[in-house]
Amino acid sequence: MRKHYPDKRIAIGFTGCRNERGKKRLVFFLLEQIMLNLQLFCFGIGSILATSISLVASEQETDSLTEQPGYVSNEFIYEIAPFPSCHASTIEETSDGLIAAWFGGTHERHPDVGIWTSRWENGDWSLPVEVANGIISTSERYPSWNPVLFQPDSGPLMLFYKLGPTPSDWWGMLMTSSDEGKTWSEPRRLPDGILGPIKNKPIQLSNGDILSPSSTEHDGWRVHFERSSDLGRTWQTTAPVNDGEKIRAIQPSLLRYDDQCLQAIGRTRSSGIFQIWSRDEGKTWDDMTLTSLPNPSAGTDAATLSDGRQLLVYNHNPNYKGRSPLNVAVSDDGKDWRAALVLEDTPKSEFSYPAVIQSQDGLVHITYTWNRKRIKHVVVDPEKLRLRPIVEGTWPSKRPEDL
Numbered sequence: 001m002r003k004h005y006p007d008k009r010i011a012i013g014f015t016g017c018r019n020e021r022g023k024k025r026l027v028f029f030l031l032e033q034i035m036l037n038l039q040l041f042c043f044g045i046g047s048i049l050a051t052s053i054s055l056v057a058s059e060q061e062t063d064s065l066t067e068q069p070g071y072v073s074n075e076f077i078y079e080i081a082p083f084p085s086c087h088a089s090t091i092e093e094t095s096d097g098l099i100a101a102w103f104g105g106t107h108e109r110h111p112d113v114g115i116w117t118s119r120w121e122n123g124d125w126s127l128p129v130e131v132a133n134g135i136i137s138t139s140e141r142y143p144s145w146n147p148v149l150f151q152p153d154s155g156p157l158m159l160f161y162k163l164g165p166t167p168s169d170w171w172g173m174l175m176t177s178s179d180e181g182k183t184w185s186e187p188r189r190l191p192d193g194i195l196g197p198i199k200n201k202p203i204q205l206s207n208g209d210i211l212s213p214s215s216t217e218h219d220g221w222r223v224h225f226e227r228s229s230d231l232g233r234t235w236q237t238t239a240p241v242n243d244g245e246k247i248r249a250i251q252p253s254l255l256r257y258d259d260q261c262l263q264a265i266g267r268t269r270s271s272g273i274f275q276i277w278s279r280d281e282g283k284t285w286d287d288m289t290l291t292s293l294p295n296p297s298a299g300t301d302a303a304t305l306s307d308g309r310q311l312l313v314y315n316h317n318p319n320y321k322g323r324s325p326l327n328v329a330v331s332d333d334g335k336d337w338r339a340a341l342v343l344e345d346t347p348k349s350e351f352s353y354p355a356v357i358q359s360q361d362g363l364v365h366i367t368y369t370w371n372r373k374r375i376k377h378v379v380v381d382p383e384k385l386r387l388r389p390i391v392e393g394t395w396p397s398k399r400p401e402d403l
Contacts, residue, residue, distance in 0.1 A: 070385035074378040089367040092149035096180035101147040113143040148197040160196035168218040172196040199251040213252035220244020242288040249274040253302040270297045270320040294318035299353040313354035326351040338387035
């Protein structure tokens with residue numbers, strides 16, 4: 001910020017005021033100071049008003065959320081943090097409770113961006129702690145990206161993330177925790193060609209294999225899947241399941257059905273949410289198609305509920321990079337999606353990159369980016385959701401009680 005020393009400048013102005021030239025200099029100086037202070041005043045008022053409007057809009061939407069059937073609670077995971085920007089949260093349940101992670105730093109792609117975690121302890125979230133970053137040496141550092149927490153049926157808690165200058169040339173990293181995220185192992189780089197789960201969590205198959213939904217961006221947007229039968233020590237990968245041209249797709253989530261059937265669903269380049277099906281637990285895949293739901297080129301997440309239904313969190317917005325509103329939809333079969341909740345709906349805001357799990361008590365936990373400033377956590381009771389039809393891709397405008 002430019003420094004101003006008005007006392008010194010004024011003294012110079014008055015001492016130079018002994019002739020007409022000096023008087024003109026003083027007049028110009030005083031006008032400059034008036035304009036400067038007016039600009040600072042307007043900037044301050046504008047900032048205050050913008051913040052107030054944002055908070056009021058958020059509070060109005062929060063009130064609206066609390067009135068919707070199925071809503072339980074919401075809060076920010078942190079209020080103050082040693083970084084100005086955050087994104088791409090993930091959440092998992094361990095035997096010790098909930099844990100969340102995200103990347104935070106100056107801004108996305110900045111080399112100081114690291115991976116931060118917080119644990120739910122005694123009814124509150126712990127202070128954010130940086131657990132990983134991209135420091136290679138004293139002269140080399142890369143930004144960190146897209147953490148993914150995953151707790152296998154047995155074994156340590158896993159934290160996948162990416163390092164690298166951009167998504168086109170990043171690489172996969174993995175660290176583990178044997179004490180539910182209190183401490184972590186040294187990070188290790190995944191084998192060449194293996195990126196790990198790119199945004200959304202893996203699933204563990206009936207034979208114990210871990211299947212990770214992944215994608216690449218260096219040769220078009222293409223989805224693939226990675227499999228490990230030894231808790232992440234070794235990996236095998238499929239070929240891309242789309243050509244990256246007809247449907248440009250990344251960041252899949254995996255959903256389960258009976259008879260070894262899986263569905264992957266996720267983000268496209270502003271052409272609707274994609275879907276692709278497997279009948280053999282991910283060994284082979286059908287052709288990729290589009291669902292009837294819009295996607296503004298924004299991350300999604302989905303989870304299979306304990307009652308067999310599928311729950312999807314996404315931005316129901318057809319406009320490119322329109323990351324509001326943020327919505328929840330539910331389906332019995334992964335094809336016919338019904339409206340459940342609107343988590344946020346403030347124009348020209350960003351509510352994005354959701355992560356979702358169902359905890360052992362049956363509640364659904366959703367985390368997401370809130371205007372790149374905080375990570376928000378919303379709890380939902382899926383048994384109490386009131387579902388409404390989504391007709392021809394249009395979100396219903398009426399509340400359940402109005403039908």
